[in-house]
Amino acid sequence: MNVGFIGTGTMGSLLIEAFIASGALSPTEVAISNRTFAKAQALANRYSGMRAEFTNAGAAAGCDIIFLCVKPLEFKSAVDDIKSVIKPQQIVVSITSPVLISHLEGELNCKVAKVIPSITNYVWSGASLCIYGQSIQEEDKEQLEALLSHISEPLRIDESYTRIVSDLSSCGPAFISFLLEQFVDAAVEETGIGRDEALRVASAMLLGTGMLLTEGGLTPAQIQERVAVPGGITAKALNLLRSETEGVFAELIRTTHAKFNEDLAKVSIAFTGEEVNGQ
Structure with a gap:
């Protein structure tokens, strides 16, 4: 080939x-x-x-x-x-x-x-x-x-889902890495743990979580349920995350789609001389 x-x-x-x-x-x-x-x-x-x-x-x-x-x-x-x-x-x-x-x-x-x-x-x-x-x-x-x-x-x-699946698969690693970086930065700042050590632990966690979602057959909700004991530390922290991130990912998707539609219009003009709205 x-x-x-x-x-x-x-x-x-x-x-x-x-x-x-x-x-x-x-x-x-x-x-x-x-x-x-x-x-x-x-x-x-x-x-x-x-x-x-x-x-x-x-x-x-x-x-x-x-x-x-x-x-x-x-x-x-x-x-x-x-x-x-x-x-x-x-x-x-x-x-x-x-x-x-x-x-x-x-x-x-x-x-x-x-x-x-x-x-x-x-x-x-x-x-x-x-x-x-x-x-x-x-x-x-x-x-x-x-x-x-x-x-x-x-x-x-299907091509009509190009943008959203790109968000999840192609842009997703950058988004998740950003969140992991914020988690590690906060750990270093709040506790004094070494950055390399914190990153090593967090990276191993992320790999293991991915395996639970694929090879382990668990859903995100099931992982949260198994880790977060009612009234415990994880449950309290999850409530904070839900409150602070409400609507963030919807806005993220709207942002990527707006940029996609802008680029699509420019590409369509280059190819056909006409804009294409959506797909």
Whole structure:
């Protein structure tokens, strides 16, 4: 399998490194390009056999799957770059949520998909959220998901839920890390415990909690019920959290959706000259 990556920024390089480290791809199967060629070349220099191309078309030509890992407002330009070399049997994958399947299908004569990765994929964990266009066949979906399964759990979703599942899967690690950081900071400030020690304990707790929710089969409510003895310390603290955070996550979701709709409108104008409200 030959796979191209257009864009070697934070998420593009993460995917490349995760696929190679997991054994899903060998460096000789990977072609890459970046707006700044030196960055692509620097990444390729780390992996013998990886091919850094001067152009996006060069990275896309002849590949079975091409991942488009560029920012929303750079998408139309990247698509224009590869349009002349794309063949009907190739699969082009956007990893950018405001770029709709219809945007790509309107420009490219090939099979189209959208995958929302997560930073957790770097450690071969978490989900990859998969959305498919009309021309892609079941065997194509299975091929792409087989690749993604080396670093994640591929989950098929409806495009109308792109933003909210991205909040949970892709943005979620940043949100949870922020809350954990606040917890650790407070522990250090209030008690004098060493930061490294507090972070080590809290990180192990977070990992264990995740395992309870997945392998352990518990729900968040069940974990709270089992930990919080009525009238006890945890129960009192949970009441404080409920009071202080009421409405916070609803506002968080409204914020991410507003930014998504802003980006979607800009991307739609770039592709079609018209805004798209929602999906």
